[in-house]
Amino acid sequence: MLLGVNIDHVATLRQARYAGMPGAHNAEPSVTAAARAALEGGADSITLHVREDRRHMQDADAQAVRREIPLPLNLEMGATPAMLDFALRLRPDYVCLVPERRQEVTTEGGLDVAGRAEELRTLVAALTAGGSRVSMFIDPEEEQVRAAAAIGAPMVELHTGRFSNTLGDERRAETARLATAAQLAHNLGLEVHAGHGIQLSNLAELTAVPHLTELNIGHTLIARAVFTGLTAAVREMKEAIASLSW
Ligand code: PXP
Numbered sequence: 001m002l003l004g005v006n007i008d009h010v011a012t013l014r015q016a017r018y019a020g021m022p023g024a025h026n027a028e029p030s031v032t033a034a035a036r037a038a039l040e041g042g043a044d045s046i047t048l049h050v051r052e053d054r055r056h057m058q059d060a061d062a063q064a065v066r067r068e069i070p071l072p073l074n075l076e077m078g079a080t081p082a083m084l085d086f087a088l089r090l091r092p093d094y095v096c097l098v099p100e101r102r103q104e105v106t107t108e109g110g111l112d113v114a115g116r117a118e119e120l121r122t123l124v125a126a127l128t129a130g131g132s133r134v135s136m137f138i139d140p141e142e143e144q145v146r147a148a149a150a151i152g153a154p155m156v157e158l159h160t161g162r163f164s165n166t167l168g169d170e171r172r173a174e175t176a177r178l179a180t181a182a183q184l185a186h187n188l189g190l191e192v193h194a195g196h197g198i199q200l201s202n203l204a205e206l207t208a209v210p211h212l213t214e215l216n217i218g219h220t221l222i223a224r225a226v227f228t229g230l231t232a233a234v235r236e237m238k239e240a241i242a243s244l245s246w
Contacts (some may be wrong), residue, residue: 164197
């Protein structure tokens with residue numbers, strides 16, 4: 001099982017302080033340093049979502065990660081002509097097409113591949129010709145899986161948001177839906193990934209979903225890193241303060 005590490009929220013944190021100061025010498029945390037840390041931790045690829053409103057990742061972040069980090073880059077993007085143009089210049093190893101509504105906090109629901117088949121077929125062909133392998137971020141629904149295969153996408157990423165946000169019977173039903181969709185995707189020759197809301201606490205339940213080859217995980221890793229790193233960061237500052245004469 002491969003792990004794609006989504007580092008969007010490193011940029012979220014930087015933008016919270018430095019949004020109006022592009023390239024500020026003191027801007028932190030660094031997105032490329034985060035990608036290097038993920039590489040050291042064993043990440044198999046780096047995922048970043050360049051959103052239409054550029055609320056976290058900036059174009060320069062994607063370009064720097066592409067240039068400096070020796071890992072496959074997975075660009076998540078909305079299915080728009082402007083983002084196609086960006087992707088063709090960036091040439092990421094993978095592109096994951098996601099729905100994007102500007103007001104949503106994160107990616108809610110999957111892409112409606114069935115409803116936008118012709119438009120997405122053209123987009124997939126252009127991205128593939130540009131050297132990127134394309135996946136469709138979809139809800140675990142038969143219609144969407146079939147549509148993804150029909151338009152020539154080699155991969156799907158199944159949306160695990162509902163799985164992660166529910167418990168009990170609802171969670172079990174959603175796990176079954178994921179398993180059915182994954183089996184169908186596999187039967188249709190698609191590579192199957194999963195992502196959104198995956199945490200240490202729900203990871204084991206995803207072993208019930210067959211044919212998964214990659215998980216894309218972001219929020220929980222950044223959230224957890226705060227606590228695995230905060231004690232050391234405070235200690236470092238205390239030591240720096242104590243080492244000076246005041
Ligand atoms: N996969 C896709 C397509 C996403 O949009 C996201 C969220 O940005 C993720 C995976 C990662 O989800 P999370 O941050 O909840 O781990």
